[in-house]
Amino acid sequence: MRRAPRPDDRPPRRGARFGSAYRLVASVALGALLLAVVGAVTGPTWDPAPLEEGIEVATADTAIGGAPAAVRYDVREVEVTVPLDGATVGARISLPVGVEEPAPAVLFVHGAGTGRYQRAFLKQARSLAEAGVVAMVPDKRLDTYSTAHRDYVAMARDYLHSFELLRDRPEVDPARVVVYAESEGGWIAPVMAAEEPAMAGVVLVSSPVVPPRQQAAFAVDAYLRNTGVPHAVFRAIPRAVGMSMPGGGFEYADFDVAPYQQRMTQPVLVVYGTADASMPIVQGALQVRADLAQAGNEDVTVRYYEGADHGIRVGGSPTEPFLRDLAGWVLGLPVTGDTPPRVAGAEPEQTYVAGPVPQPRWLRDGVALLVLVLGAPVLMLVCGLAVGVARVVERGRSRRDPAAPVRRFAPGIAGRLVALGGVTVATVGAMVWYLLAVARLALDYERNAWVVQGGWIGVRVLGVGAVLAAVLLAHRAHDAREEGVPVAPGVVRRVAASGVVAASAVLLVVLAYWGVFQLNI
Structure with missing residues (x-):
């Protein structure tokens, strides 16, 4: 049933x-x-403050006021060894042939990376030498440099050995040696300038100016905005940038170059490309001017190059107007250090401040x-x-x-x-x-x-x-x-x-x- x-x-x-x-x-x-x-x-959340202060561009023409007429020379290259404290590095010196000696000179300071003279600053050094400027590109010292550990003060002292070698060359006028620093080198060259007041000038190209942690957060923010990520993803910025990395190190993330810039008495050429989203291109120039003013130094020339990215490159190579202006500024020192226009080129845009990064709590x-x-x-x-x-x-x-x-x-x-x-x-x-x-x-x-x-x-x-x-x-x-x-x-x-x-x-x-x-x- x-x-x-x-x-x-x-x-x-x-x-x-x-x-x-x-x-x-x-x-x-x-x-x-x-x-x-x-x-x-x-x-923490991520809410960068808008940049309210701007910089006034006098003219679109980037030509350096007071620069001498251009002259072209053949170039001869020599390779030398630079003794450092506990190590040596190789270097290449590009010499203008037939220039009236002694000539002005430029020492190059590398940005992030391995920094070999065989690959770095080739066009910049050649262009300077052809214009009548001795150019020296040393290798970066790598035995004390890694992703986790970098000492910008010690690196400045290493580069000063190259500075002294270049200044002592018979082809070089020791009173007219300039330091050219690109990107990460912008945290090194001001230390060199503060330690060596006899330096004739400093060229800061694509310089971060703010501490590395702030610059990294600023760059990530700009990259993500350009990529069009959802708003929710931005919360990861302070949590990633503010995090201590496995294995330790990264003490340099909070290195502040401002105290060294405030001791600089040399003329400074500040250069940015308007397409460089990784750098605070308005804030950086304003801070350099403010820092140098602390030392009573008003000899700051600022140039912005239309469509140039990091390193003032267009299509992978340094733009020709920049190379022309670089040589003109170096050759014309000290006159070009304070000759108008002080700010020229394309109109720069920076929407947000590269400021302190909120620290994770957990x-x-x-x-x-x-x-x-x-x-x-x-x-x-x-x-x-x-x-x-x-x-x-x-x-x-x-x-x-x-x-x-x-x-x-x-x-x-x-x-x-x-x-x-x-x-x-x-x-x-x-x-x-x-x-x-x-x-x-x-x-x-x-x-x-x-x-x-x-x-x-x-x-x-x-x-x-x-x-x-x-x-x-x-x-x-x-x-x-x-x-x-x-x-x-x-x-x-x-x-x-x-x-x-x-x-x-x-x-x-x-x-x-x-x-x-x-x-x-």
């Missing part, structure tokens, strides 16, 4: 299904909201962050292996003793634990991929809406999926307890389940910290 259906056997009513779905959606929304709050309170330690991101998946894997080993042991025991208890997770628990761990790790992987992809686009000044916008949506969808997996797991565990079924029987399963949940929670907090769940709060 067929058993009459009991009330409990009836399928859930439509209203009950709707209520269950509503509770699920509400739980996911609440979980995402809580993570958004966690992300907001665990680190996950500032890069080592701790790396341990969390790498350690959580490892813990999940160990937990999975432990359950696998326990299952093998229990099967062997049951074959020997059929009465031995068989332990299993409550129905649905194992699969949801795997889903929680897998989706959470996948979200972290997607976030890392996204940041690297955006960094590549930003550095190449490229836009790709599929990567920038679509990738961010994908990361956030995965993040919501991880929250959904956590909610489903929590609901199933609650139901199992209500039914009187052990959720994770035995020590191994209980510890393994706790380990996966804890590791997933850690990764969800890390994801929240990097803005995956933020709601602009």
Whole structure:
């Protein structure tokens, strides 16, 4: 005889299904909201101040006032060795042939990187020599230079050895030796000038001026804005730039060149390209003028070159007007140091201030962050292996003793634990991929809406999926307890389940910290 259906056997009513779905959606929304709050309170926001002060450009013509008429010379090159304290470096000197000696000279100070004279400043040095200026490009000393460790004061002392060698050359007028510094060299040349008042002048090309940490944040901000990333991604700037890197070092990130610039008494030529998004091209020139004024020095000439990027390059090479003006300024010193126009060229644009970077409050330690991101998946894997080993042991025991208890997770628990761990790790992987992809686009000044916008949506969808997996797991565990079924029987399963949940929670907090769940709060 067929058993009459009991009330409990009836399928859930439509209203009950709707209520269950509503509770699920509400739980996911609440979980995402809580993570958004966690992300907001665990680190700083990013809201750079607009630059309100501008710089007045007198004329579009960049020609240096008081520069002598151009003359062209043949060039002879010689290679020399520069003795340093505890090391030596090679150098190339480009000599104008037939120039009336002694001639003015320029020493080049490298920007970031390896800095070999075989590849660096080739066109600038050749152009100066052809105009009648002795040009020296030394190798950068690399045994004391790395990504993590840089001492700009010590580097200045090393370059001063090259300065002294150049000044002592018979072809060179020792009273007319100028230092040309590009990019990172802008933190070195002012130290040299402060230590060597007899220096005839300083050329600051694409100089950061502000401390490295501030310049890095400014550059990242500009690159990301150019790439068109969602507003939410900008929160990563202070958290990345303000973070201490694994392995230590990076003490130079807060090096302040201003005290050295405030001791400079030499004429200074400040040069920027209007297409250089990585440098504070208005703020930099204003700060150099203000710093030099502290020493009573008003001999500052500023030039902006239309469409030139970092290093005053157009199409990969230094622009010809810049090379002409550089030679004219050097040859005409000291007259060209204070001859109008003081500011000339294209109109520069800088929207935001390169200012102090807010410091992270929680996950500032890069080592701790790396341990969390790498350690959580490892813990999940160990937990999975432990359950696998326990299952093998229990099967062997049951074959020997059929009465031995068989332990299993409550129905649905194992699969949801795997889903929680897998989706959470996948979200972290997607976030890392996204940041690297955006960094590549930003550095190449490229836009790709599929990567920038679509990738961010994908990361956030995965993040919501991880929250959904956590909610489903929590609901199933609650139901199992209500039914009187052990959720994770035995020590191994209980510890393994706790380990996966804890590791997933850690990764969800890390994801929240990097803005995956933020709601602009």
